[in-house]
Amino acid sequence: MRVGQSDTDPSSVLHVPGLDAVVGGDVAYNGIHMWLAQTDSRARERWLGALDTLAALRPARLVAGHQPPGADKGDAAGIIDASRRYLTDFEAAVRVGGSAGDVVRAMNAAHGGRGNPYTLRVSAAAQFAPTA
Template sequence: MKLNKLFVAASLLMTASQFSSAAALKLEIYNPGNNSIFPVSSEIISGENEVVLIDAQFQNNDAEALVNKIKQLNKKLTTIYISHSDPDYYFGLETLTKAFPDAKVIASPATVNAIKANKDGKLAYWSGILKEQAPASLIVPEALEGNSFSIEGKPIIIQGINGEDPARTFVWIPDLKAVVGGVIVSDNIHVWIADTQTSASRQYWKNTLASIKQLDPKIIVPGHFTGKSALDIASVNFTLQYLNDFEDTAANSRNAAETIQKMTHKYPQLEDVSSLELSAKVIKGEMTWPQ
């Protein structure tokens, strides 16, 4: 999860990127960028008659933007898949399920369990910050059976659901040769590391990035990004390099402040320094997370 200290009213819709395959699937990306607290990506995958959605946004207004974009397609939304348990991936479900009550809402078993365990605390914390942009109540997805679902007979595969860290997976769309990176892949921002507090968990993360490369995807959608992402392997390489640099820097720094200073010097162009600040404090043992 990425933290941002400043709430910016989301009034503009970032221009979406769109891709299609010979099999007629289309992928459209919605990311509100700096107009919202979290520049989190949602993906609308459409076939001839059906639509599926990956991730539901954080703020009500961004979920409404998704509703409007889906309705403009004049196709049936069959499935909403939530890729991770952080609230920026699923808080928008209330808005979406009101607009599309027949859509099935699913997530991996590990994600469902994590949402159930943390949702009340997350809503209590964020309601005061989001105010009218917060959901009144939270929707818990149903647990996905197996490791895939489909749109018009074409598979959408959850990679890593039975792997080393089943709470941190990514989505593979074979027909598009596309990876939806979710929490695994970031671009143009400081990477959120506070949730991977052991070297083993960060190694699992690196292993997952390597497995993305092995698929040789044509499209890679980072779960969080600002500005324009190339939507290719560069975001995977960036995330891996950042992880390695952060680990090396933290290991050779006396405290979080030194870690932050060195990392901002190494990556002066990246946004969301607040994620670096909190991650450094957690990894250096100066702060407990989650609180």
Template sequence: MSNLKYDVLNNRRNGVTRGVPEDTKDLQWVSNTATLIFDDDNAVLVDTYMTRSANQELIDWIKSHHVALKYIYLTHAHADHFFGAGMIKASFHGATIIGTRATADGIPAVMTPANIAGTWEKLFPGNLPSPIVGVDEVVDSAFDLDGHRIEIIQDGFTDTHDTTSLWVPDIKLVVAGDATYNGIHAYMQETTLNARSNWIKVNEHLKTLKPKYVVAGHKNPENSDDPVIIDQTIKYISDFNRLAADAKSAESLYQDMLALYPKYINTGSLWSSAHAVIRG
């Protein structure tokens, strides 16, 4: 029997999308997950948070597990997943930030001084982590935690370019990153129809692994890590594609999706996605 375990911390923060109708005000928040995979001695952290205060909470949570942090794995180059890596590393000497070549290459454009000052500091004034850094070491298909193989799944374009998921066969765990969502509106703003078709195929592949647990990169903290969220993500993207094909306006697409998913959080993501896909 494997001594490997996992634990998930959810960070809840207000949505940053402007102009979202007030009738969904109670749903206009977002939750990121950070996943700790650990044995009796060492751990790998999968993804970090956006703000300094949230990452301090993450640091304290990791310390409560009384293990040495060996790796910080970044699933992709979205700021809300990698901004805290430098702050986490500074608190756990010996930790190495790892990611694929595509993640390593994608991060610098997001963390330019102009982007940080012009975008992120305005959204989260005085609360960005420091330092904001990139990947230390590039990994390709897998890495090892004390003899436990952790496999990297190259997802391609899901909610952004070059995303990845992790498969931990010893405990039948998928840490999906942004390939799979859980009770939260998926971020479609960067996607095309082809990208969303690939996104569906990615989740179909994750199903073939027959996981026991699936941790989504974004989830309603009240929800479990039941693998059913893979099918739910496939259905959500399929519904979005079907409704977008006939939508007369972004507002009508938004309302049609709300009717199907009235309890999903982060309606700001749906609002921005609808406006990105339906122009004019």
């Protein structure tokens, strides 16, 4: 099913009601810094709407498109909530921070245990890149 925005738009997920599961693609991340380099504030707001769509499915299991090996997939609500929190924390850090470094420091303070820190650095830099 199409859910709209994630790190790209449009994005889709696979809902398998018989297994009480969702394969979430790039809509929900599990323990990995989210790719936000190609988003702006409006896209991140739409992404929150995609997470609401996932939450409304009420799956017991959620397989995120980005997660460390062996990640727990059995707490779908927790994965969705953590993804939502990451997006809102990133948005707040961009609004308050004066530089990509400020955003990276704020996000590491809140989400430093996530894998793939390169993604965070690129995503933060993109928010302060000059536009053509």
